[in-house]
Amino acid sequence: MSDRKGGCLCGAVRYVLKGEPRGVALCHCTHCQRLSGSLFSFNLVMRETDYEQSGATMIYVDSGDSGHPVFRHFCGRCGSPLVSSTALMPGKLVLKAGTLDSKDGLQPKIEVYTDHAATWLEPVAGAQRYPQNV
Numbered sequence: 638m639s640d641r642k643g644g645c646l647c648g649a650v651r652y653v654l655k656g657e658p659r660g661v662a663l664c665h666c667t668h669c670q671r672l673s674g675s676l677f678s679f680n681l682v683m684r685e686t687d688y689e690q691s692g693a694t695m696i697y698v699d700s701g702d703s704g705h706p707v708f709r710h711f712c713g714r715c716g717s718p719l720v721s722s723t724a725l726m727p728g729k730l731v732l733k734a735g736t737l738d739s740k741d742g743l744q745p746k747i748e749v750y751t752d753h754a755a756t757w758l759e760p761v762a763g764a765q766r767y768p769q770n771v
């Protein structure tokens with residue numbers, strides 16, 4: 638399979654994924670809702686070493702449920718969220734998959750924080766649902 642590529646809305650930040658995702662998830666948490674301006678994030682869990690970025694991101698230090706900092710990288714020019722990381726997942730990144738050039742072949746395997754999911758949104762076929770985190 639060829640490497641997946643993606644980037645922010647304005648193109649100042651581009652990336653290549655050198656490996657397959659370790660997880661594919663929808664996240665309905667309130668932080669993903671605010672950050673995306675929408676109702677959920679479509680997330681890929683990637684190994685840090687499988688993510689190669691060109692162009693610089695800015696970082697917003699958020700706080701997760703656990704109280705640990707969550708480092709949210711976004712484009713300082715157009716504001717697109719790209720990746721986040723936390724000490725709870727060493728060596729891993731969570732990529733906002735809406736920024737990929739092609740989403741072909743990617744389907745969520747799990748849905749998390751479904752306690753906050755919009756009530757009119759149908760569950761994703763074949764995906765495990767978790768009220769909070771996994």
Ligand SMILES: [Zn+2]
Pocket residue numbers: 645646647648649650712713714715716717
């Ligand atoms: Zn941008």
